[in-house]
Amino acid sequence: MSEASRYLSEYGELSSVPLFNQPTNAAPPTPTGLGATVITPSTVSNDVDWSLVAALRAQASEQLSQTIASDRSRLDKDAQQELGRSIVLDLIESAMADAANAGQGTWSPARQQATAQAVFDSLFRLGRLQPLVDDDRVENIIIIGYDRVRLELIDGTLIDGPPVADSDQELIDFLVFLASRSEVNARSFSEAQPRLHLRLDGGARLAAAAWVTPRPSVVIRRHRLMQVTLDDLVKREMLTPIAASFLRAAVRTRKSIVVAGAQGAGKTTLVRALCAEIDEMEAIGTFETEYELHLHELDRHQIVHAWESRPGSGERGPDGRQAGEFTLDEALVDSFRFNLSRQIVGEVRGKEIWAMIKAMESGTGSISTTHAADAVAAVRKLVTCAMEAGPHITQGLATSKLAATVDLIVQLSMETVPVPGGGRRTRRVAEIIALAPGEKDPGYATTHVFSPDASGVAVPDVLPDEYRALAGHGFDLAGYLSTRPMGGTP
Template structure:
């Protein structure tokens, strides 16, 4: 039952706007309130498709704005447009009413309607609620909602019920690549062109943001993840493929990063067009993948490692069966059947509850187990997505089991990536010695592709990010002191990291890589360009 205070519905049980998403009756038992008596209906009609579109972000969006109210062109950055935005307590109240009615309609047998059918039912319930409320506005002599207000409110309620709430428009906007949150009202958006700018608040308080994250983590029907004071970190794949990482209770304020991988269907040629690497480097990498060289893509956070892996995978012949192994799906090769007809994709699953005698939580499924199972799937390539720790053992095993594997890791330089992988291997296994770890890395990794991320402050207070391939390093066993030898096939374009201003240039080509010419590598072009770029040898680096 709903009481009214002005134009804001108030939850009769709590006297509040019912803003806690974890209390949604859709995900917990609820008692439906009595239906309100018939009232005059407004002429407004909202079709299901009207609920989907999100208003695009204005170019000069500031932290004070809501996503429903673009700033006029005359208002500069920092203009306060918050008073013109949605009433989020009103959104929360309608969401609560809609979820109660949806729970009552579904009853105890939620399985009789699939997810899409439940969403369509939710749409019709939201429509009914807004029509009734619009009629009450007119009957009470208050100013009626405009069609824009009604559509914005309907979209927000639907997003709160089925989507990401106030985050949904940001995730839906094709210009936004990363959403960086360090508290409910401290939001930064990284656009696809590399620009960084302030974003709108995503909750009314830090507590509300944490409650929403808990709700978001627990509602997944496929791969729910715990998030609590006992487990204060969250890594989650969102609908649509975005990746969410969050931390709370162990940070001053809740910290969240949502990464949207905009370039799923991408090739090395596309990256050449974007200035990420030269045509010659693309020719070399494409030939290396076809020749089944095992590659590690390294770089800092946000440098575009996953995008580079997708582009490399586009060079894998279509007849090859691929297996991907990830903590959360990010590569999404299995969603491109025209590019990769045969892909078996595995996603790890964290356990929950107390640990058993073997130290594992109930329901846990690791990348190691997925890789073990994959040996019965007749795979041609096994790709272990991101190596942050013990995943390195799965990466090494995949590379030992068959040539042509691809992985990523975080590192500042290509050689630092090798040292990090050795360290990860030693930390991952109690019986892994430094000699074994070094030998395993040196014998199984052929190439390291290093990505560089450059952030340039702009006069208006924002920033631009540029990414490019800064090194391509060939690795071979050897060098008694280090356990491996390296050769810069492509080297930074300047004499030092601080001077480079673009993609790597030809360096030294080991003799064995001349055979890549048969796979399409422009060998003559390499030697011609290398003559104009004398190589810069690193200490202990091999030269041919």
């Protein structure tokens, strides 16, 4: 039996997965005149009339906005949702009456419940995406048009998912609504702003593009491994125990580490595991375009200052910036006043690496991520990013600074192999290289401390002498030396 078939036979179709429980801080639903039909977690029926749901959502949104505008007191999120529940249930009752008057028969309690839940989810949550986001087995949702949906499960299996709208335009309309109503970081999504990067209210990350792509494209990442350690990743066969011991010791001895890899390779998960090795009393600062690490919510460390960048809006000023824009570069500069012990950058994409270099020069033990095909290519990528800070940053200067501040680069690999009924992805630590200044071109020297074996797993290779001292901090030096190749350093 294929992995996809096994999944479906064990759990049933994803379209019938029970909906997400109400957030723990949300007020419980109040029974109404609909009797048992209250908006609580339930299974959304396959025969929900989604065109009716869209119409009811529009009516509910308008009524909710009018009520809030006429109420002098400011309603908090829970109060708005309670009001929304009441409005939705009233609309459902009216829709039922209209159907009965038109001779269409009465609605079953299940249909009442499913429709009410669908309208509520569309109004306050993620609509037809909600069951997928809330399913603990789903890690990534890949959408290319409303009816081409692929789901990556937590074990790496790829299977088909249900449609998330009735048309591409409906999907776009909902994304526009979703972006505008987000309470955590509202953003614009339109033909003038055809890309969207959004942290969803539940903590998932959404990236979307439309108008510049043949069909609307969406990827939702729902991080399932939050309280994760290096030992957990060893159990998942992402790296070997010896590699884990080396990285653990490197973090404890305050080596500055860059985690590189392709999109979706597990960089954020590995960084979260590395941060678990930082002493709980150290003051940490995190810098992200959208919160993904969530170190400030995990209660593992006593002090975590979390920064999130913010795009601007409206016309650009004389300096080329939009009003309200806040960049990671600015956040890193501001952080120098916060007495941080460690600075963790979720992803280096451009000139913010220069501020990161300054942070590494001011202290040690910083961690960041970047996209790269291999570990050596990551060095070249970081040099290019640093040069984006301005013409005053030459290639030579960027190279020398990086070589002097970055200690290790950990490269992740991701492989997708076909299996009957879908595919499966495997993620591994493939390389760990040590970076040091070099006297000749290119200006830096790299040593493969761990290199990929035939299966793509990082195994011991050449150990620089200065890293032998990590043995006093948990590094399995004896195990490393006993498994290294004959050509390695004795």
